[in-house]
Amino acid sequence: MMNDKTERHARPPFSYGVKVGHISANPVTVHLKADERERAALAELWKVVSVEELSAEMQVARWKKDGVRLKGNVKARLTQACVVTLEPVESVIEEMFEQIFVPEGSKLARMMGAGDSSEMVLDPDGPDLPEMFAGDTIDAGETVAEFVALAIDPYPRKPGVEFSDHIEADDSKPEAKPNPFAVLKDWKSKE
Numbered sequence: 001m002m003n004d005k006t007e008r009h010a011r012p013p014f015s016y017g018v019k020v021g022h023i024s025a026n027p028v029t030v031h032l033k034a035d036e037r038e039r040a041a042l043a044e045l046w047k048v049v050s051v052e053e054l055s056a057e058m059q060v061a062r063w064k065k066d067g068v069r070l071k072g073n074v075k076a077r078l079t080q081a082c083v084v085t086l087e088p089v090e091s092v093i094e095e096m097f098e099q100i101f102v103p104e105g106s107k108l109a110r111m112m113g114a115g116d117s118s119e120m121v122l123d124p125d126g127p128d129l130p131e132m133f134a135g136d137t138i139d140a141g142e143t144v145a146e147f148v149a150l151a152i153d154p155y156p157r158k159p160g161v162e163f164s165d166h167i168e169a170d171d172s173k174p175e176a177k178p179n180p181f182a183v184l185k186d187w188k189s190k191e
Contacts, residue, residue, distance in 0.1 A: 013041030016141035023068055027059035053077040056144040066106050068138055071098040076148045080156040089156040097147040100130040101138050
């Protein structure tokens with residue numbers, strides 16, 4: 001039996017399960033919005049000061065025979081600490097996303113396997129590789145949170161703030177590099 005602490009870590013901070021068996025070929029629009037508890041947990045996970053808003057609107061539909069496609073838009077507003085001054089910096093993220101899921105046992109999942117020697121051509125502007133899922137549920141909330149996490153600026157700075165002591169930024173004097181052979185100039189062989 002799982003204890004409370006283990007169970008909390010097993011479930012992602014922002015979760016919305018979609019039953020695969022209930023998905024039809026006609027897209028269904030789903031609206032997700034993180035509550036206060038979920039935003040606090042995401043802030044801790046993403047190592048940001050706070051998450052003020054996280055919402056998504058997406059279309060959920062069948063993809064090919066047994067896959068599922070999530071396609072939509074995610075919006076997030078969060079506060080980070082400036083890497084120079086540690087003052088709060090607000091970030092707004094608006095991203096379009098698309099993710100395809102295939103069950104582990106499907107032909108599509110086997111085609112993506114490491115043992116397959118066929119060549120796969122990826123479009124850098126196209127959707128990511130399909131994700132595999134087990135069971136009968138896909139976590140759309142976790143997918144939304146992953147797309148936001150990838151869009152977070154790892155080095156946020158307040159507008160106009162620069163690194164003042166950064167060596168490469170100091171153009172005031174040319175750097176004179178010492179000659180490593182200068183110590184040998186007076187050396188003579190006494191043989």
